[in-house]
Amino acid sequence: MQCFGVFLAVIFVISEPVYAFIPSKDQIVQPEKVASQKDEDQPAFDLWGRTFSRKEAHDLLKTAKGRELLSPKNGAVKIDQALLHLGKKSFYEETFGNEVFLTDILGAFNGPLTIENFQKAVKGLNGKGTTNLQVELAETVTIGRKTYKKGTKVDTGFDVAKGSNEVLGLPMVRSEGRLKVGLSCAACHATVDPINKKVIEGVVNTDANFGLLLALGTNTTAYFARTEIASLKDYIRNLDKTVVTSEGKKEPLPDPKALEEAVDDSVIKWPKGNFDITSDFISNPTQIPDSFTLGDHPYSWSGFAMAGPFKGLSALNNAVHAQGSDLTTIADASRALLGIDKEVYLGTQLQNSANRKYRFVPNKGLKPSEFFAQVDPTPEAPGVSKAITLPTYPRSSLVSPNGLIVSSPGTNVGEQNNAMSAFQNTFVPPKAPIKITDGERRLGQQVFSRGSCITCHAGSFYTNNKIIPVEKIGTEPSRAIGLRKAGEFLTEPLIYSPDTPVPVPKYALVLKVPTGGFDPNQIKLAFGIGKTKGGYKVPSLIGLYWSSPYLHDGGVAVGANAKNQLGIAGTLNKGVLPDPYNSLRALVDKNLRSQVVKVNESTESLRKSNVTGQGHEYWVDGSTGFSQQEQDALIKYLLTLKQ
Numbered sequence: 023m024q025c026f027g028v029f030l031a032v033i034f035v036i037s038e039p040v041y042a043f044i045p046s047k048d049q050i051v052q053p054e055k056v057a058s059q060k061d062e063d064q065p066a067f068d069l070w071g072r073t074f075s076r077k078e079a080h081d082l083l084k085t086a087k088g089r090e091l092l093s094p095k096n097g098a099v100k101i102d103q104a105l106l107h108l109g110k111k112s113f114y115e116e117t118f119g120n121e122v123f124l125t126d127i128l129g130a131f132n133g134p135l136t137i138e139n140f141q142k143a144v145k146g147l148n149g150k151g152t153t154n155l156q157v158e159l160a161e162t163v164t165i166g167r168k169t170y171k172k173g174t175k176v177d178t179g180f181d182v183a184k185g186s187n188e189v190l191g192l193p194m195v196r197s198e199g200r201l202k203v204g205l206s207c208a209a210c211h212a213t214v215d216p217i218n219k220k221v222i223e224g225v226v227n228t229d230a231n232f233g234l235l236l237a238l239g240t241n242t243t244a245y246f247a248r249t250e251i252a253s254l255k256d257y258i259r260n261l262d263k264t265v266v267t268s269e270g271k272k273e274p275l276p277d278p279k280a281l282e283e284a285v286d287d288s289v290i291k292w293p294k295g296n297f298d299i300t301s302d303f304i305s306n307p308t309q310i311p312d313s314f315t316l317g318d319h320p321y322s323w324s325g326f327a328m329a330g331p332f333k334g335l336s337a338l339n340n341a342v343h344a345q346g347s348d349l350t351t352i353a354d355a356s357r358a359l360l361g362i363d364k365e366v367y368l369g370t371q372l373q374n375s376a377n378r379k380y381r382f383v384p385n386k387g388l389k390p391s392e393f394f395a396q397v398d399p400t401p402e403a404p405g406v407s408k409a410i411t412l413p414t415y416p417r418s419s420l421v422s423p424n425g426l427i428v429s430s431p432g433t434n435v436g437e438q439n440n441a442m443s444a445f446q447n448t449f450v451p452p453k454a455p456i457k458i459t460d461g462e463r464r465l466g467q468q469v470f471s472r473g474s475c476i477t478c479h480a481g482s483f484y485t486n487n488k489i490i491p492v493e494k495i496g497t498e499p500s501r502a503i504g505l506r507k508a509g510e511f512l513t514e515p516l517i518y519s520p521d522t523p524v525p526v527p528k529y530a531l532v533l534k535v536p537t538g539g540f541d542p543n544q545i546k547l548a549f550g551i552g553k554t555k556g557g558y559k560v561p562s563l564i565g566l567y568w569s570s571p572y573l574h575d576g577g578v579a580v581g582a583n584a585k586n587q588l589g590i591a592g593t594l595n596k597g598v599l600p601d602p603y604n605s606l607r608a609l610v611d612k613n614l615r616s617q618v619v620k621v622n623e624s625t626e627s628l629r630k631s632n633v634t635g636q637g638h639e640y641w642v643d644g645s646t647g648f649s650q651q652e653q654d655a656l657i658k659y660l661l662t663l664k665q
Contacts, residue, residue, distance in 0.1 A: 042115040042193035042206065043186045045221045053223075053450035056665045067092050068099045068444070070536050071319070071333035094521035097533050099331050099440045109445025112438040113211075114191070117204030118428040120347040121195045122380075122399055122406040125202040127350070129240030129376025134159040134170065135178075137194070137201050143175075144182055144189060151184035151219030154229055154597075165237050166287040176238075177597060179229035179294055180209065184219035191227075197399075198379075205347055207339070207442060210297070211313040224313040224449035225568040226295060228599060233292030233307075242285045243278060244349060244371040247301040247360055249288035250630065254362065254370060257281040263384045265369040268357075273366055275384060278374040291627035294594040296576055299346055300504030301359060306632040308501060309576030311561070312569045316447040316665070317483030318562040323574040325489040325559035326505055326548040329420035329515055330535050331436070332443035337421045339439045339446075344409055344426040351405030352424050353391070354416040359507045365390050402525060410435055410526050412516055418508040419515035420545070421535050427517065435522040435530075450665065451565035456603070458658040466659025469652045473610075473642045484563035484663060489547040491557045497637030498575055502556030509549025558637075567661040570602040572609050577622050577635025580604035580614070589621035589635065590628055606657050608635075610642040 066079040074082065074092065082088030092098045099105075124130045131137045135157055143157045156175040163170050170176065181190040188194070191209025195202050213227045214220065236242050246254075257276035264272040288305045292298065296307035299322075308323045315321070315335055320328035327338035345351050349371065352359055356367035368390035372382035382393050395401065403409040404416070408430050415425030427436050458466075470476055480486050492502035515535035522530045543554075550556030558574055571579035571593070579600040581587025584607075593600045608614045619635050622628045642648045642656055 039196040040115060040193050041188060041195075043183065043188035043190055043208075044111065044114040045183060045186075049183055049185070049220055051215050051218070051220045051222045051452050054453040054664055056450055065101045065444075065447075068101060068331050068440070070097055070330065094519050095531060097331075097517075097519065097535075099444075099520050101444050105441045105444050106448070108438065109441035109443070112442050113207045113445055115193055116206055116343075116430070116438055116442075117193055117195065118343045118347075118409065118430065118438075119204070119400060119407045120343065121193070121197070121202035121204030123244070123348040123350065124204060126377035126380050127241060127372065127375045127406070128236070128244045129242075130235055130238070131203050132376040133238050133240040134161050134163045134172075135176075135235065135238045136160045137203055140189065140192075140203070144187060147182055149185050151186065151214055152182050153214050153216050153219075154178065155180045155182055155189060159238075163238065165283075165290050170238075176234060177229070177231055177294075178235065179227060179231040181212075181214035181221075181227065182219075183214050183221050190214065190221065207313075207342070210310045211446075222452060222568065224315075224446065224451065224565070226310050226312050228310075228570070229294045229594060229597075230310065231294050232297050233289045233294075237286040237290035240376045241278075241282070241371075241374045242289060243282050243374060245289065246281060246285050246370065247303060247349065247352075248298040248305075249285050249303070250305040251281070251284060251288070251303050254281070254366070257284065265365045265384055266389050267363040267365050269363070273363065275366065275369050275373055281370070282374065288630070291630045293576060293590045293628065293631065293633055295571075296631070296633070297346075299341075300501070301349070301352065302500075302504045302507065303360075304500050304504070304632070305630060306498065306501040306504060306575075308574050309571070312565055313446045314449050314451055314562065314565045315443070316449075317481075317487075318485060318564070319487055320489070320544075320548065320559055323558060324502070324505060324548045324550075324556065325544070326420075326423075326509075328540065328544075328548065329537050330517065331440050331520070332447065334420075335443040335446065336436060336439040339442050340421070340427055340436070341423050343407065343428040344422060345424045348405045348407040350394070351407065351409070351426055352416070353394075354404055355418075355424060355511065358511050368394055410518075410524055412518070413532055414513050414516050417513040418511045419513055419535075420537060421515045421517055423505075423508050429524045431524050433524055434520060435518040435524055435526065436520060440520065451568050454567035454602075454661050456567065456658055456661045458662050462655045462658050463662070465652060465655035466657075469642060469648065469656040470659060473646070473648065473656070474640065475642075475656075478560045479563050482665065485560045487560070489544050489557040489559050491547060492555050495558050495637050496639055497558050497573060498632050498634055499555060500632055501574065502558065503550030504556075505548070506550040506556070509546075509551035512549070512551075563660060563663050564665060566606065566663065567602045570605040571600040571635075572605055573635060573638060575633045575635065577628070577633045578605055578608050578615065578618060579635070580608045580618060584614070589618045589625070590633060591621050591625040595625070595627075602661055603657060606660060607653070609638065610640070610653065610656065612639070612641045612643055612645050615639075 062077040259277035319333035547557035
């Protein structure tokens with residue numbers, strides 16, 4: 023009877039109608055051609071980040087020892103067309119159920135921004151496509167000191183491809199008799215070419231306006247741990263509005279209106295193209311990274327995703343969905359990570375949920391966790407997303423920041439994460455529209471070496487795959503220790519074998535993720551633990567033209583007019599996209615950078631978000647003996663690098 027119930031649950035989940043845009047080959051900008059790779063050299067297996075080519079796998083599978091090595095029971099992931107197909111489908115379509123958190127709890131599409139008005143905006147394009155969908159507000163709202171009037175069209179930064187009726191990366195799911203909107207990877211890691219309106223895979227959605235999207239939600243409070251909220255006690259207005267804590271004590275909840283106003287005022291200051299992934303009560307969003315991931319490990323701005331399949335890329339994909347887009351998933355660890363009791367944490371998040379079904383009412387005889395258990399659409403997993411608990415839950419590990427692995431029923435554990443990793447590793451940037459002569463390329467390469475850029479940006483992918491201490495790189499310090507609490511909560515990384523079905527059966531095979539080859543100091547830097555102050559990962563330079571503005575906070579931004587369009591304030595805040603050439607010049611030119619930093623620091627919203635454009639002060643200009651010609655050659659060289 024129990025098995026039949028699980029079967030029905032699987033059928034129900036899979037049968038939910040999903041409306042998402044998955045581009046055809048003709049709707050995708052074709053990448054720049056790279057050196058052809060023989061079929062026998064194509065990757066066939068991944069074993070904890072070690073890749074085996076088809077030829078190597080063919081030879082190994084002839085022996086019993088080789089078959090054991092490349093078995094899923096040993097952690098091996100087979101890379102074939104079926105996996106790549108699943109990767110593409112998941113990249114564009116899979117939300118893992120985050121539409122429940124975004125729509126029903128946070129209310130991102132239940133306030134001034136509505137699903138109906140999103141659909142109206144798309145329809146108004148008449149199939150032409152856009153890089154910035156402008157959506158009409160359904161009601162007037164005041165956030166901070168600014169009023170947004172009903173009928174005003176706001177920049178969402180979301181893209182619509184030519185001929186499409188859906189927003190790129192915003193799948194719509196019909197569930198519980200209503201439409202809900204979720205986020206897939208494509209919302210951040212793909213964009214639409216401004217000229218032909220085709221999709222460019224792997225490119226940063228530079229103007230995605232997530233701060234505005236969150237601020238216009240009716241219950242942005244659900245995101246309070248990632249904003250400038252010093253203490254919930256500062257927002258308590260009614261001592262009678264209480265919850266019973268895990269220890270059986272009564273504790274008051276913060277006033278939902280007062281806390282909502284504070285959270286809204288914090289997130290709306292985020293620059294476009296930025297998102298805060300650290301639950302540290304500090305507003306310090308990072309720039310969305312590109313997805314030209316091959317060779318660019320360890321992953322994320324701090325390099326915390328380093329272990330497990332695909333050199334940690336699957337751990338990064340999992341982190342985005344297992345925690346980043348559903349903050350109810352950390353409730354069981356909220357005491358360790360946030361210093362807040364689980365019941366207070368959930369009660370704070372749910373007391374003003376957009377959908378009444380998910381709205382917790384204090385003093386009704388139930389703890390928040392008991393109420394949540396009654397309405398949770400995924401009772402088998404913490405939070406509202408489709409996930410499985412690892413044996414280490416709720417502890418953090420190098421393969422999961424909260425002990426969860428997002429996995430849809432009917433798939434295998436982590437299969438969709440692994441599929442997206444394999445798919446992302448095929449991304450190659452389109453050719454940059456930069457004219458460069460052979461002489462300029464040679465000179466640029468010489469400057470790259472003479473300027474010591476090659477010290478960190480070495481090898482085929484122009485990265486040494488290291489994490490640099492924040493004191494050395496000089497970038498914003500609060501962001502470097504944003505994962506400290508998760509790092510102090512780390513435990514041994516365990517995961518189920520990749521052939522384990524979901525739901526996970528009893529006595530499923532548990533594997534220990536190999537970490538013996540990792541430098542302990544690099545792990546400490548990634549999480550900002552021990553005696554370190556944290557660090558920043560050296561990124562690959564592949565696709566630089568498509569990833570401006572620069573640095574981890576995206577603060578090095580200059581528009582086409584280098585005199586007037588300086589910093590985030592002079593570009594993205596004014597609806598102007600950063601110019602790759604001028605922005606990269608600001609990265610290496612001391613004088614231009616100082617102007618950019620000055621503008622950023624003079625802008626209140628950027629100061630409050632800790633976005634400065636400081637750090638990485640390795641100059642290639644007159645101050646270090648380089649001519650203008652040499653600087654220009656370096657910039658052109660960097661913008662045209664390819665694998």
